[in-house]
Amino acid sequence: MEQxxxxxxxxxxxxxxxxxxxxxxxxxxxxxxxxxxxxxxxxEKYRYYLQKLKNxxxxxxxx
Numbered sequence: 362m363e364q365x366x367x368x369x370x371x372x373x374x375x376x377x378x379x380x381x382x383x384x385x386x387x388x389x390x391x392x393x394x395x396x397x398x399x400x401x402x403x404x405e406k407y408r409y410y411l412q413k414l415k416n417x418x419x420x421x422x423x424x
Contacts, residue, residue: 366379367379369381369388370388371388371389371390371393372387372388372389372413372416372417373389373390373393373397373410373413373414374390374392374393376390378390378391378392381393381394382394384414384417385417385418386417387414387416387417396410397410
């Protein structure tokens with residue numbers, strides 16, 4: 362029997378990935394999770410991650 366792979370769009374890198382975590386309604390891929398944890402607050406990437414994580418609390422817009 363063929364196993365179906367479930368892909369989800371990462372809220373940080375916006376790529377389709379198979380493995381990661383869910384933070385509220387946002388999916389974060391394993392690679393982004395690892396990068397965020399290892400980023401120091403003084404690094405430029407830190408601000409990028411903060412901006413992306415601000416979207417965690419925004420409600421999903423249905424049209």
